[in-house]
Amino acid sequence: MNVPKSSDYRSRIYQYYVNARQQSLVPKTIQGLKPRGPMLRKIIRKHFPEDKRTSILDLGCGHGAFMHFIREAGFTDVIGVDRSPEQVEEAKRLGIEGVFQGDLMETLRELPSSSKDVIICFDVIEHFNKQEVLPFVDEVHRILRQGGKWILHTPNGESPFGGRMLFGDFTHEMAYTRTSITQLLMSSGFSDVACLEDTPVPHGIKSAVRWSLWKCFRSALRLYLTAETGAGERECILTQNFLTVTIK
Secondary structure, three states: OOOOOOOOHHHHHHHOOOOOOOOOOOOOOHHHHHHHHHHHHHHHHHHOOOOOOOOEEEEOOOOOHHHHHHHHOOOOOEEEEEOOHHHHHHHHHHOOOOEEEOOHHHHHHHOOOOOEEEEEEEOOHHHOOHHHHHHHHHHHHHHEEEEEEEEEEEEEOOOOOHHHHHOOOOOOOOOEOHHHHHHHHHOOOOEEEEEEEOOOOOOOHHHHHHHHHHHHHHHHHHHHHHHHHOOOOOOOOOOOEEEEEEEO
16 A cells, blocks of 8 residues: 655554554444443533533544534533544544544644633543643643543553553553552642543443453452552552543
């Protein structure tokens, strides 16, 4: 395949972010988003404000899957930005409106201070190195209104299987733990940082079996950590990814 080659690895990978993978990122139809529904609806129920006029920004929105379920829940002021032109085109193909192509930092710098109630970054901050992530976090803090929420989803460096997520994408730079992401967020002025396991969501017989098995394996891993350290490890997060919710 003869393709134009950029010397910047991010530009090269993001240009073919959808097609240059062994498994497709994007479903063929909007109905193909259904498997993600239980998890995303749970996040919306637990962490989104009741006011449907809430102003929401999805940074690194991909093909707009989360935006689809946010609008399904009745929220109307929702826009998304993604660096990958392929992802933006896929969002249009699926009929998901309000998805724009652009650099995330440039987008943030163009927005007025205290202009958003909720900012979402699903599988985003792992794409920044340490020098890049600090100004990114500062910009998110600036744009959020007082009391606004930032909801993040990222690979878990504490998980025994976190490497599958961290090294599963050539553009990933870092993995976080509940400790390191709390350090990062609080150093930029955020408060009430809550880190949560990315658990299976029971919504049928098969998913209930998965959830039960996961609970058993998690208990075994926590027992191992207790045996090694001599201390209880109830706070540890062992899922491959984890969710962080923080407040300005």
